[in-house]
Amino acid sequence: MRLLAFDGRMGASGDMLLGALVSAGADPSVLDPVEDALDIEYRVHEVDKNGIVATKVDVLVPETDGGDPRGEGHGDDHGRDTDDGQTAHDDGDDGSTGTRRHRVRGTLSSDDGHSHSSDDGHHHSHDHYHSHDHSHDHSHDHEHTHAEGHGPHRTYPEVVELVESMSLPAGIVDDATAIFRVLGEAEAEVHGTDLEDTHFHEVGADDAIADVVGTCLLLDDLDVDRVVTAPISVGGGETTMSHGTYPIPAPAVLNVVERADWAIRGGPVEAELLTPTGAAILAHVAEGVETLPSLSVESSGYGAGGWDFPDHPNVLRAIVGDGGSRLVRDEISVLETNLDDASPEILGSLQETLKDAGARDVSIIPTTMKKARPGHLVKVVVKPEDVERVAYRLAVETGTLGIREHGAGHRWTAHREFETATLDIDGDTYEVTVKVASDADGVVYDRSAEYDDALAVAKETGVAVREVMRRAVDAVATDE
Template structure:
């Protein structure tokens, strides 16, 4: 972590690099049955891996992309020689990473290691979804191949920069989960919302309703990707008193193109969400970024917000 902290990069790039590093460290700790602080340096901190991690984080941050779709990772079979001798493919660390992140994994009929722990961690750290939109336009294509030679097939990584077909917003399919709750405290409901968002929900909100027997209650609504439905439902059942939920499995949404930009203000660096609609560009200061600067500088939220908004007006 000291190497990452000491490197010259944006805060966003540093966050990505740390996320990748921790995925590898936790996977190696589990593979060796050791506490994370006892994992040897060569397992998670070799120079080439650190270079790969930081390079990937800086490159991704420079692209300004907020949504990454990784349908699946394709791995081979056989064995591979490493620091601890020969290990079966997929190696334990790679399996631990994809398992922890819920990343779909395909085992191909090909001999060789096509997914390394570092590669799996980068893909998992960046992925926001595993489902491609029903239609899209390809803007750019990137193609790269490693140095290792394979016999059955080439080891190639391809990335596509895509946008919606109509140019106004990306359309994709999401899931809506609902339940009505009349016997939970506000503290429990607030805590549940935080847990749902941390687990990957796209949006969560409560609305006041009246239930049977004229009972005032709250309707909990969760918008999410289908891949994490069970995880979110487990949280709802575990944290609240509800005994059932409703599912709306085919809800279409339209998402305007957006990207995070960093601006410099008298209070420090802040993040701005830049949204594009047709030929109009709008900049919205990120709440958490404004809040952090206000607390750090002992300034009012409004004062910092206005400084960030003015700095955002100078963006391209």
């Protein structure tokens, strides 16, 4: 299995994703269709980041007669209010590093590199850090300059229409538009607006679209079977937006992370490392892992971000190789406790309450305790980072006085996808979700219908639950 692994210890951003993928072996010539469609140019060059040679990918546009490349409608007031009262969102991706498959990139703001803005209208001040590589450098090229914010600020439907007009392979279009949907839904949730009416602002500008579509093309060129990322660093400190000062990670980033399969962690510097666009890309394409999986390395590379930090190379590392295993190694811990006085109602509710707290699986096993008293052994599978929260919930729900932890081990899991089966029953259509399990080679070895969906259909139609489940599995199998 061909695997791409990202090291996100310095965060995630679009320009670093572009650079890391090119550095790891992707052919930058696949970016030509984006250059033609947007009238931009990808500038690929090498930079030094604390002694590490990394690939930097800048998105450039021709200068206008007035020397301002940003285009009509950009404006000079990042974070200004729009006509509908919604705050504009600037990207600021260059302030971080990024990881993984089909990605998005953002922008750095001022020429002096002291401040940048994020998708959700945040203005970040980093007095001690400077962006030398990605700030405007008018001395190196008088015909082109950085495409930060160039082009109109588009809505989600306008971004989709633009991407679909690029004559790209269907899979690339699907991935790119899905990434923008994740980002749009997160912004809409922050501001209480509808997805169709939410403006992306800087993230909907030409340079950000070039980042998203470009990373999708580069990832496709690498032709990997699976993409994983270790926990992503978000940085630390505070960020200022038009509505006030907020701790990092920013609200839009948190909303995106809620949709992701990977974990975040704080630090290692006081700066915003994970941007909304970087997070959106990863949320769409990445599986989370605790540590770098076992693989035979074929190639590796580093993508450079805009900021320079004294003790931390601002780079994203990408590793490509043979991942070997047919199943996914998932780091876990196991919690367990013995109960001799829990009522059936309490035991019955544990599946739901513990999973709401973060448990991955809950088992309740009848057992015999001291003095031959009947009891139950509760075993809970949980991710290491969720142990304390789940253990506390288990104690509160059951009243147990002690919980054993077996420590961080691992389990082997299938690759899982969820498909929707559409059933026709007595002239009406119903939808049932079906979980499809496969190995790393894509060989499907199990399909199972979601019980709650099947139960809802059974109640409405009078068809037996197991019959609804059988029909749903058969429908998905037939479509594959």
